[in-house]
Amino acid sequence: MKRRTAEPYRIKAVEPLTILTYEERMEALKRAGYNTFLIDSEDVYIDLLTDSGTSAMSDKQWAAIMMGDEAYAGSRSWKRLEQAVRDVYGFRYIIPTHQGRGAENILSQLKIQDGDYVPGNMYFTTTRAHQELNGAAFVDVIIDEAHDSCSEYPFKGNIDILKLHNLIDEVGSERIPYLCLAVTVNLAGGQPVSMENMREVYRICRNYGIEVMFDATRCVENAYFIKEREEGYSTKSIAAILKEMFSYSDGCTMSGKKDCLVNIGGFLAMNDEELYTRARELVVVYEGMPSYGGMAGRDMEAMAQGIYEAIDDHYIEHRIHQVRYLGDQLIETGIPIVRPIGGHAVFLDARAFLPHLKQEDFPAQALAAALYLDAGVRSMERGIVSAGRNKVTGKHNQPKLELVRLTIPRRVYTNNHMDVVADSILSLYQKKDQICGFQMVYEPPTLRFFNARFSPLSASGELMGGEGHTVSVN
Structure with missing residues (x-):
């Protein structure tokens, strides 16, 4: 039998997390122009936007x-x-x-x-x-x-x-x-x-x-x-x-x-x-x-x-294995991700996740927004929006990879948080056809992914049909 392992640290201080209702998350997402970078952190439940500066210090x-x-x-x-x-x-x-x-x-x-x-x-x-x-x-x-x-x-x-x-x-x-x-x-x-x-x-x-x-x-x-x-x-x-x-x-x-x-x-x-x-x-x-x-x-x-x-071997082993813990769950349920699982994040393949959307409809941006709306989990687009425009032609650079990055902060979350993320992604995958694409309504000239704003392409003006998940804590 494979023995389970635990974090190579114990918790000395805690920070309460905000848990909004589905309706409150919808309002927060609209205020942010459907850009996860522009959502206030106090409106986020599990923040996987980045691992940059988000580590817990010892x-x-x-x-x-x-x-x-x-x-x-x-x-x-x-x-x-x-x-x-x-x-x-x-x-x-x-x-x-x-x-x-x-x-x-x-x-x-x-x-x-x-x-x-x-x-x-x-x-x-x-x-x-x-x-x-x-x-x-x-x-x-x-x-x-x-x-x-x-x-x-x-x-x-x-x-x-x-x-x-x-x-x-x-x-x-x-x-x-x-x-x-x-x-x-x-x-x-x-x-x-x-x-x-x-x-x-x-x-x-x-x-x-x-x-x-x-x-x-x-x-x-x-x-x-x-x-x-x-x-x-x-x-x-x-x-x-x-x-x-x-x-x-x-x-x-x-x-x-x-x-x-x-x-x-x-x-x-x-x-x-x-x-x-x-x-x-x-x-x-x-x-x-x-x-x-x-x-x-x-x-x-x-x-x-x-x-x-x-450079402590126990620290880095746990760090890599926590990222892998989330990625393995997604692979087991058939979710398309970048393989092999990387070191700091799990990357959803938005093109394979949302095959009904063209790349010009910003599928990774739409998927990141849908994940926040479903469970308050903030992630990041890493696709055509991040790639910017060609300086000569003015057209969108079109990277082969259209990804959503689920970035794991160091020494911050437990594997229970990873379970919540995995459950939300699986729920979205089961209703992926309901997720619509975006149009960009504001585009900054440089590093546009930080401050761009979007609106849904659906006739109703909503990102996806149906009702979202009501987050609860056991």
Whole structure:
């Protein structure tokens, strides 16, 4: 008999959750323009919008906050964060930022010139925005399996070596300032990159004088998948795997709000002293002094502690298995999701879930709205809305994956919450034909998924027919 496991922590404080009626949820959804980003958190029962900044901090992190040194320059807290990054990730130089996109902005301004190309293993929204705003074109060189939600390939985040060579041959290595390697790949479904692929990509890039910069936001989750799936790593610690991973890079951007287990903060790290000097000059313009970069001393203390906690093998095993707990339930009931199950979220395949809707009807946006309406569960669209428009043609970018992301915050919810989510999704799947598509009634020019507003395409003006679920607590 398979023995059941429990969380590797115990609960010391609780936060009551809001439970609205179906009618109240309908009103909240309409006020938000059917965009889950615009729903007030106090109107949400189970919040799976993002794992960014939504982690529960440990008792040691809360204690560390009280040790925060708020000196404007050269604080103790900065020194502790700097040492933690060096210990765990191995980089020589660190530039603190208010969050990951602050690091993306600085990197893009330092490295990109107009007309450059930045290859990567599938785009991420803010990363690509900064690259394009600085004059580069993003080029997706991820393997084809990443665009197939049904493929069980274990490392769907891998770079396609042939695609990378073809790009270098086409545009020339001098027009490629760096390769952006995400570990894991968010928009592919939280899919990892193998150590073998990292090693080969780094070798190729070094031969051509191209730097490799990691988007390291969920690097600990990637390390766990290497330990679990790649030959030769099953007996290695997460800490050892991480060190080897980063040895195949020249630097990284980090949103500390994910695998550093804090609510705010990030950093840009590198080994190049000349790049570090330039970054120190630029961080003052956009973030703050090089010894705080947009974070308070208490934030840096909490992040330093979180960096060490995240590499605990028991923590990361439970984190991955809780995501898998939800995903396995959906697979067992026939719900179409991205497979294999990723590290930070379960991704519903909205195209397969709602086959009666065209992609231009925003099926993932409609499904995310329907899930909130049914049970107060907030999720996120990751499809045609997130992909934005082509800068040349003005038409919608049409990604092959049209997904709804159910993102699991770290150390926040129990598996009972995952059961509620699974039950709601199954209920929606049984009446999926009643869910209508959307039209966009307000479209921001950049990163439109944050603030766009929608209206249903149904004749009645309602998202779906029938009555919703009345949420209750046993």
